[in-house]
Amino acid sequence: MSRPGLDTNPLELGPEWFNTLFAEIGIDAEVKSLTSKSIGTGQIGENVRFVFEYAKAGPGAPKTLVGKFPSASEASLATAKVLNHYKREVFFYRTFPKVAGRITPNALYTDYDEATNRFALIMEDMSPSVQGDQLKGCHPVEAKLALSAAAVLHAAHWEDPTLDDYDWLQGSAKAPPPGLGPEQVAALWGGFKQRYAAHINEDIIEIGDAYAGSLTKWGDVYTGPFALTHSDFRLDNMLFGPPGATKPLAVVDWQTAGKGAPANDVAYFIGAGLTREDRPKHEMELLRYYHDCLKAEGVTNYSFEDLLQHYRWFAFYGISVAFAAAMLVKQTERGDEMFLTMLRRHCAQVRDNSSLELLRTLV
Template sequence: MTKPIPDAPDLRAPQDIDAAWLTGLLQGAGVDAVVDSFTAKPVGSGQIGDSVRFALKYARAADGAPASIVGKFPSADPDSFNTGVMLGNYVREVQFYRQLSPTALVSTPYCYGTALDEASGRFVLMMEDLAPAEQGDQLKGVSLEQARLVVDEAAKLHGSHWGDEAIEDLAWVSGTRAAPSGAATPEMVAALWTAFRERYGERLEPDWVEVGERLSTRFAGFTQRGDGPRCLTHNDFRPDNMMFATPAGGKPVTVLDWQSVSFGTGAVDVGYFLAGALTPDQRRAAEPELLARYLEGLKALGVAGYRMDALKRDYAGGGLLLFLTAFFAAMVVKRTARGDDMFIQMLGSGAQHAIDHDALSTLA
């Protein structure tokens, strides 16, 4: 029987957290400690949520009390906050940790406690500090060995609830039969693509524009694409949402940011990741090995009847999702210089993956 995720003492903004609150959090998670003082500093580069590292000093602590923990909170930027609420991202992430992280098999941070107000979208998510592991970087990409590790984690996540009908009853998981219709309508997608073209036109290649025109006018076909086996998917499976070990230590890879968790086609996660995390030449050379590795990972978890031809068909959709995420997110979250570069990188690499795998031909 898995241990339930504990509740945080109450719901607070990061600036309102004090030593007594942190003591209650840790003790509620079974840590015998009393926090005397702490320092708090922003960490990470999230677009929709803000993360803060709390370095702890104790009045008393048993062995194993953490030197620091990381809290995640709603974005302080109004546009990003409204996007997180509109898309259900905040509720979805907290509920993932509460209900699915214990059985999802994928490597996630240990969670000390959560608090959530579904009506307002306010939340607290307090997790282990994964340092000296470091956050991945979409703009730098990953090594082939790191890509292998991520593919292994994808197989664990997807295999954990492969074809699990019970997931269909979870209304907070995107794509289930119980979930409400998505907030993204064809009209919204078309309008955001037009706005993206106007903002970034000088940075766009002709081939990318062609992909955008076809995808934005066939969004309904994209949402209906594929009828393959269903499983838990991350839906924003990229280096910025992962922590990787460094020479100083840390877990090999840990997957973060479960704001978009869905019940859908697992291979799309794999395509989404490889499209943006490797250069096109690296990806093309490594795809046969990595797709075979992913399939073997599924088989090791008891998944049967999923063949390479079906995997390749489903995998082709990953580049389209990466492209869509890039222009959609760019227009609904806080704009930054790094964000501009990241979204252009995602868009271009997603377009090239879609072209390489003739993904546009699958849109109705």
């Protein structure tokens, strides 16, 4: 087979390539023609929907599929290479069947080329599912769907020592040092403050300065449980199905999957996913719901009190994602609005949970 996204513009893929793919994976179909269209709001990868017209089609022939490929942006390509994003996403789908497919789209085809850092991922199309909107935020009902999926993800490899066997998985014992160390991430905060000076106030600057100044120690003092984590667990990476859907939520964009703190995903989602007005009203209810879901998945050795303390600690994580991503990926008008919105929400989360007090323990 030719290698889409590696040696071909994915928008130019023709019937022959898909006919070969279907033959290899056991789908009885002959593609007569197809249309291709870029979709989504991703800034690290490009997503394409393929719509098929068949000369013949067996019962398993998909009407549509979605492919994910390298970004067309040189800045995003460079970031993906430094941070190993493309390899990690492909290997996530290949390695973790207890998660992939259950809370994600099913993957039909994956490919990655080490030499060129090019990749391709062909998945089931989750339409008519609707992508979450990071700017708008979500209702507590949607938040519970997300936190239920988080519990599935975390429980599947809770305290699993085999996570350390994968050198491509962030945070594993065999993983190389991160492409960006804490000093480099802290330096990005300085650049962010200059670029977005007109859009951030003194309250945000105080929190950002305190966090950036603590980054060299902040990530090393956590002693709680570890699990398989998403590490970018937010609304833009979630597809919500209609009522009665077989898969009410599908989580996508696994480029940052890692071995890490479960509470990190939880704090990041709640802090960024609910508006500043809604989060304080529903925060404790959502945390208890996630904790109950964890227990239902078989995790019974993690107290709610420990979860709450870890939640307060990881309220800072979304701050670094917001300012670092803003400085590293392709700059867009929506991207600027999204990262600033996330930053403001996470700073409010830090204030409301007295998380700044925890940083003082690092001095």
